[in-house]
Amino acid sequence: MHASDIMTRRVLTVSPEHSVRHAARLMIDNRISGLPVCNDEGSLVGILSEGDLLRRSELGSKALKETGSRPQQGLETYIKAHSWRVGDVMTKDPVTVEADASVDQIAALMATHAIKRVPVVQRGRLLGVVSRRDILQVVLSSKPERFATGDEAIRRAVMARLLSDLNLDTIDVKVEGGVVALCGNVESGVKRLAARVAAEAVCGIGGVRNELRVINEADCKTSGHHR
Incomplete structure (x- = not known):
């Protein structure tokens, strides 16, 4: 899935010459x-x-406090705090993607740069925007991979997932009537939980009985609840 598949195409925009008050009103009215x-x-x-507006002069002296040390930073802070032109207050050179960017690439950019939206552009022109909400819709609409059918096929698929994702090859996997049972010992509660998550990626939630035992029970109690 790519940016072009999930982006919002009808996007409200403002001009660099618009006033900050006008932009703020658009954000509030359109949530x-x-x-x-x-x-x-x-x-x-x-x-x-919204983050660009957190150090406005209207908010008082505490909002204007600047901890940076660059000589021109005080002037930059003054401009952002007092100018009424969007072009003076906005974040320049934002992170962008092209229409063929994958969803996982976009999600990684959001996490790395701590941003809520990524514009989609073509030759500099805006095509749409992918927001965190769009990413969440992908998560909501996705379904567990059901590539395995039959108990033996499911068992092999779970074992392959445990090995490829977690490098776990010592867990005993049993399948009866499509229900997976994970048996054996693991070193930590976190590893026990990760094994269950990996198995559910194949079988779906509710299709796994986690019978793994944690060797160090104290670690199990601090790492998560038994299931």
């Missing part, structure tokens, strides 16, 4: 936390988010 900023040619030039 969104950020706006792409496009010039007259339709090219993306920045993003204005």
Whole structure:
């Protein structure tokens, strides 16, 4: 799945010449936390988010406090705090992707840069926006992989998943009537939980009985509940 499959195409935008008050009103009225900023040619030039407005002069002296040490940082803070032009306050050179970017690439960018949305562009022109909500919709609509049928096929699929994902090859996997039982000993409660998650990736939630025993029971109690 790619950006073009999940992005929002009808996106509210503002101009660098718009006022901060106008942009804030758009965000409040439409219940969104950020706006792409496009010039007259339709090219993306920045993003204005709620975070860009957290150090406004209207919020008082504490909001203006700056901990940076670069000489020009005080002037930059002053501009962002007092200017009424979106172009002065926005985040320039935002993180962007092209339409063929994969969902996992977009999710990784969001996590790395701690951002809530990623504009989708083509030759600098805005095509749409992928938000965290769009990513969550992918998670919501996805289903466990049911590539295995029959007890023996399911057993082999679970064993392969345990080995490929967790490098676990000592767990005894039993399957009866499509229900998987994980048996044996593991070194920690976290490993016990991870084994169950890996098995459920094959069989789905409710299709796994986790009968693994943690060698160190104290570790089991601090790492998670038995299932």
